[in-house]
Each structure stands twice: as C-alpha cells, then as structure tokens.
Amino acid sequence: MTNHVYLIDSDGNLRFTRKGLDELTSYFANSGIDIKTIKTLDDYYKARKEAAPMFMDMLVERSNRWSHNSEFDLLRTALFDHPDDEVKRKLRIVE
Numbered sequence: 001m002t003n004h005v006y007l008i009d010s011d012g013n014l015r016f017t018r019k020g021l022d023e024l025t026s027y028f029a030n031s032g033i034d035i036k037t038i039k040t041l042d043d044y045y046k047a048r049k050e051a052a053p054m055f056m057d058m059l060v061e062r063s064n065r066w067s068h069n070s071e072f073d074l075l076r077t078a079l080f081d082h083p084d085d086e087v088k089r090k091l092r093i094v095e
Contacts, residue, residue: 006044014040027051027058070094 005020016024016035025035031051038044059079066072074090 008041012040014038014044023062026061027054030054030057 004017005023006014006016008014016038021035028035028038028047028051031047031054033047033051035047038047063072063076063079066076070090070093074087074094077090078087
C-alpha cells in the first residue's frame with residue numbers, strides 16, 4: 001500500500017515518505033507522539049486519532065503556505081470560522 005505520506009511493505013511495516021515526515025512530524029509531536037514509533041498502519045490510525053484535536057492547528061499552519069489567490073482565500077475564510085456573509089462575498093468573487 002502506498003500514498004503520498006507513507007509506504008507499507010508486504011510484511012505490513014509502515015515507513016513515512018519524505019513528504020509524510022515533513023507534513024506529519026510536528027503534527028504528531030504536538031500531541032506527544034514520536035513519528036518514529038509509528039511502525040504499522042494500525043499505529044498510524046491510533047496516532048491520527050490521538051492527534052485529532054491538533055488537526056485545526058496543523059491546518060492553520062499549512063494554510064500559511066497555500067497560494068494567495070481568490071480560491072484559497074475563500075477556503076481559508078470558510079475553514080477558519082469567518083462569518084457566513086464574508087464566505088458568501090468571497091464565493092461571489094470566485095464564481
């Protein structure tokens with residue numbers, strides 16, 4: 001099994017890709033999880049569940065690297081608790 005953040009070999013051993021390490025090391029660390037301890041897909045799912053309360057913080061951090069255009073501006077506005085009228089205004093700009 002393969003995706004952009006981890007690879008799993010035929011024995012079920014999980015290892016993170018460079019992208020996975022870059023994206024997830026600090027996310028898990030913020031929840032007290034050392035990414036090096038995640039060795040299986042089950043470990044990964046358990047770590048994600050434990051780190052879930054930190055997800056929005058991670059998303060805010062990632063959003064700082066998104067492009068600065070009207071589509072991403074709309075996404076930031078919708079995701080981070082802005083008033084509905086502001087979301088609707090920005091949606092009209094994108095449309």
